[in-house]
Amino acid sequence: MNLLFQQVLNGLTLGSIYGLVALGLTLVYGILHIPNFAHGALYMVGAFASYYFMTDMGLHYWLAMLLSGVVVAALAVLSERLVFHPLRNAPPIHDKIAAIGILLFLEAVIQMLWGSDFRRMASPYNGILNFDGLIIPEQRLLIIVGAFTLMLALHLFLRRTMLGSTIIAMAQSREGAFLVGIDANRVAMLTFAISGMLAAFAATLYAPINLVYPAMGHLVIMKAFVIIVLGGMGSIPGAILGGMILGFAESFGGFYLSSDYKDIIAFSLLVVILSFRPTGLFAKGAH
Amino acid sequence: MHRLASLLSGRGSRLFLLACALVFPLLAKSEYQVYVMASAFIWAIAVYGLNIITGYCGQLNLAHGGFFAIGAYALAILTADHGWNFWPAFVAAALVAAAVGALVGLVSLRLKEHFFAIFTLCVGFIIYLLIDKWEELTHGAVGIRGIAAPDGLGLVDFSQTVPFYYLALAFLVLAIWFAGRLAASLLGRTFMAIRNGDALAQSLGIDLMRNKLLAFVLSTTYAGVAGALYASMIRFVGPEEANPNHTFDMITYLLVGGFGTLFGPLAGTVGIVWITQSLQFLEDYRMIIFGPLIVVLVIFMPRGVVGTFLGWKLRKDTEAARAKGPRAGAKVAPAKEANTNA
Amino acid sequence: MLKVENLTKMFGGLAAVHDVSVEFEARGINAIIGPNGAGKSTFFNLISGVHKPTSGRILIDGQDVSRMRCDQVARLGVGRTFQTTHLFEQATVLDNLIVGHRLRTRSGLWDVLVNSRRLQREERECRDKARAALDFVGLAHLENRVVLDISQEERKRVAFALALATEPKLVLLDEPAAGVNPEETEGLARLIRKMAEHGLTVCLIEHKMDMIMGLADKIMVLNYGEKIAEGTPAEIKADPTVIEAYLGSDHDAAA
Incomplete structure (x- = not known):
């Protein structure tokens, strides 16, 4: 019973993190149709920014997370302005290559500043809660609650505010959004800011139970891609649901099958899905 | 200036390039330089492969480094673990890369643009993970030592740097020769039609899957050959060979040289390998320069060094041709005017 | 029909x-x-x-x-043209058209490797067909011009020629x-x-x-x-x- 519960908890934790990262990726894809390969690097920068604010500047965990969110959001907006915006009419291969350029740059900069060592990030929440034999580490609970709070906040923002609804409108129809006078540039920048911020929050939440290192974004971004293919490119509920599916698949697969190969589960899932549905599982139109 | 241009792209310049490559070991300051050049040639072969699927056929393949590693590991496993002779193992390595390419291609090439890039990115990573984890086959993180050097059949000793250099050069020449023949042929034109757009290519009666698959298998075969040569030069392989960063390196080489050009892969690879070499202190941080370089090139010079040069030359040639035939020029002018009025 | x-x-x-x-x-x-x-x-x-x-x-x-x-x-x-014409802008008009007749040819990888007679003959055929199509649409004088340099209407005609080259x-x-x-x-x-x-x-x-x-x-x-x-x-x-x-x-x- 307890073992099973641990796996569920593990799946929820992983699913929450994956969901957050995939959300940012799917938002950007929905608006600009760019598969942002640099998104994993933003996640990684988010972890290092928080690490810096905590260890070098002695700030509190929450404050560090907030500042990191701002830094990464700014970085994401900058990449939109300097790179993706000038390439909006270029052949489709170009923005992908440019995204890879950003990814390589960010990784190299971080590696130069901090080296490629693995680092541990302390968290004020190291305790373990014990509910009648069911053991829950505080940080894991924090991840799950934090992720769901963020998802709810994002949902409210997109559905209940004017600014948020412009994103939805543009995701549904670029031309339509243009006709009703939505400023496409502003929406693009806003979307990148949100996606960067979500990545930074996800990284800061997850870092205390994982490690911080320059290549930490690689696996995460690829899994996030698997998730948004699974959930339908550009679909928000799809990203959350897909994140959970993958989180549970890994948690149970790693436990019952082999922990060595648990990272391969995600990609095998992708291979299987795309073999049968070349446009993803919940793709809407033939695009 | 124009004369220089035709000199640079003519047959004479190719012979000149070949002559330079042939005397390079005699002029090099150290054996190390010869070694670096040989490794640049090997990477260039792989980049020629990438150019077939990505440059000519327009499909961004992000697993290319993985196929390079498959070629390297196939050779390593067959020669070091199973005691095969070099040349049979070499051919087998190319075939393994081709076969895995065919399998991956069958699934991935049905996917359009983004999906194909995402899928191959994941394939590249799967290859990396498999090599790292499948210890029974690949010896995991330890890697494989004792890989055979190319068999000189008692005539040459390819474990020496200079002979190996000429071997790598021979394969590079072969690779360029075939790429050139391909690009100029109907088959190459078919690939380029696909790059221009799936819908248009299909309306011209081009079977997308068949042609994309052929381009993909050719590209992975190139990667496999390059990987096998690489393993036989270094005589050691480890999971690092499959690091997706190698794919990104190769994309950078190709981008700098020029997508879909015949001499772009060579110019880009040799140029950047030497720049990196001369900036040794940058080795680990080269991406601080390469990253922004990729972005700047893709925005301002997406056709690379060779592509931009060829474009400039083509314009010059057609202008010269028009200046010679004033009648043709006069016929064109009214239509142009009418268009600007519209 | x-x-x-x-x-x-x-x-x-x-x-x-x-x-x-x-x-x-x-x-x-x-x-x-x-x-x-x-x-x-x-x-x-x-x-x-x-x-x-x-x-x-x-x-x-x-x-x-x-x-x-x-x-x-x-x-x-069945040949067709599209609303927007996607030509390879950095190549000449003729180069854009040669592939149009590809569907009537059979040369494959092997022909490329050995540069077979069939390949040479078919390439000639494709070139001739492209010229004929270009002539039909009245643009024979543009064959060596880069697509980037020709007008919108000329591009339309080139697109017609491409469809016609498929016979x-x-x-x-x-x-x-x-x-x-x-x-x-x-x-x-x-x-x-x-x-x-x-x-x-x-x-x-x-x-x-x-x-x-x-x-x-x-x-x-x-x-x-x-x-x-x-x-x-x-x-x-x-x-x-x-x-x-x-x-x-x-x-x-x-x-």
Whole structure:
């Protein structure tokens, strides 16, 4: 019973993190149709920014997370302005290559500043809660609650505010959004800011139970891609649901099958899905 | 200036390039330089492969480094673990890369643009993970030592740097020769039609899957050959060979040289390998320069060094041709005017 | 020549084309008109094999093509142009056209490796065919010009030539005169007539009414995916259903 519960908890934790990262990726894809390969690097920068604010500047965990969110959001907006915006009419291969350029740059900069060592990030929440034999580490609970709070906040923002609804409108129809006078540039920048911020929050939440290192974004971004293919490119509920599916698949697969190969589960899932549905599982139109 | 241009792209310049490559070991300051050049040639072969699927056929393949590693590991496993002779193992390595390419291609090439890039990115990573984890086959993180050097059949000793250099050069020449023949042929034109757009290519009666698959298998075969040569030069392989960063390196080489050009892969690879070499202190941080370089090139010079040069030359040639035939020029002018009025 | 029987295409729950039956004669110029979203493009995509019909049949010279892939249909003799012309801008006009005849050739990888006679002969054929097509559309003098340097109307003609290089029996032209001025439209109309005179069956979608009325032998009118009328230009002009459903609702197109 307890073992099973641990796996569920593990799946929820992983699913929450994956969901957050995939959300940012799917938002950007929905608006600009760019598969942002640099998104994993933003996640990684988010972890290092928080690490810096905590260890070098002695700030509190929450404050560090907030500042990191701002830094990464700014970085994401900058990449939109300097790179993706000038390439909006270029052949489709170009923005992908440019995204890879950003990814390589960010990784190299971080590696130069901090080296490629693995680092541990302390968290004020190291305790373990014990509910009648069911053991829950505080940080894991924090991840799950934090992720769901963020998802709810994002949902409210997109559905209940004017600014948020412009994103939805543009995701549904670029031309339509243009006709009703939505400023496409502003929406693009806003979307990148949100996606960067979500990545930074996800990284800061997850870092205390994982490690911080320059290549930490690689696996995460690829899994996030698997998730948004699974959930339908550009679909928000799809990203959350897909994140959970993958989180549970890994948690149970790693436990019952082999922990060595648990990272391969995600990609095998992708291979299987795309073999049968070349446009993803919940793709809407033939695009 | 124009004369220089035709000199640079003519047959004479190719012979000149070949002559330079042939005397390079005699002029090099150290054996190390010869070694670096040989490794640049090997990477260039792989980049020629990438150019077939990505440059000519327009499909961004992000697993290319993985196929390079498959070629390297196939050779390593067959020669070091199973005691095969070099040349049979070499051919087998190319075939393994081709076969895995065919399998991956069958699934991935049905996917359009983004999906194909995402899928191959994941394939590249799967290859990396498999090599790292499948210890029974690949010896995991330890890697494989004792890989055979190319068999000189008692005539040459390819474990020496200079002979190996000429071997790598021979394969590079072969690779360029075939790429050139391909690009100029109907088959190459078919690939380029696909790059221009799936819908248009299909309306011209081009079977997308068949042609994309052929381009993909050719590209992975190139990667496999390059990987096998690489393993036989270094005589050691480890999971690092499959690091997706190698794919990104190769994309950078190709981008700098020029997508879909015949001499772009060579110019880009040799140029950047030497720049990196001369900036040794940058080795680990080269991406601080390469990253922004990729972005700047893709925005301002997406056709690379060779592509931009060829474009400039083509314009010059057609202008010269028009200046010679004033009648043709006069016929064109009214239509142009009418268009600007519209 | 082209016979369409009860053709229906559903996207999700919506019928983009619904129960359309029509027959186009060989060597004729046939136009498909209708308001935006009437299903004209879908109709073209069905004939050329981009979409598979939900039900119904498409027969070309008696052969059922409704289940065939795009490239197979093209090989049977259906050429087409698109609304926007995607040419390789950095190459010459002739270089863009050579691949047009590829579908009539058989050279493969082996021919490339050994530079076979067949490959050399087929490359010559493709080049000749491209020149002939370019000559047909009246642009022989442009063969060595870079596509980047030629005008919009010339690009349209190059796109025609590319379709013609496939040796089609039936050509589908999707808004051939979009984005060109009235004089050039007249020139393109003459070219389309020339195609029909040379034995091709032409089928076009167009919004420019005066062009259609002067050019077409037969017009089919689609509205909300259904055929509401077909006939000669004179019959269509006089048809009250068309006037009400189409011309009445879309003054711009009638003007």
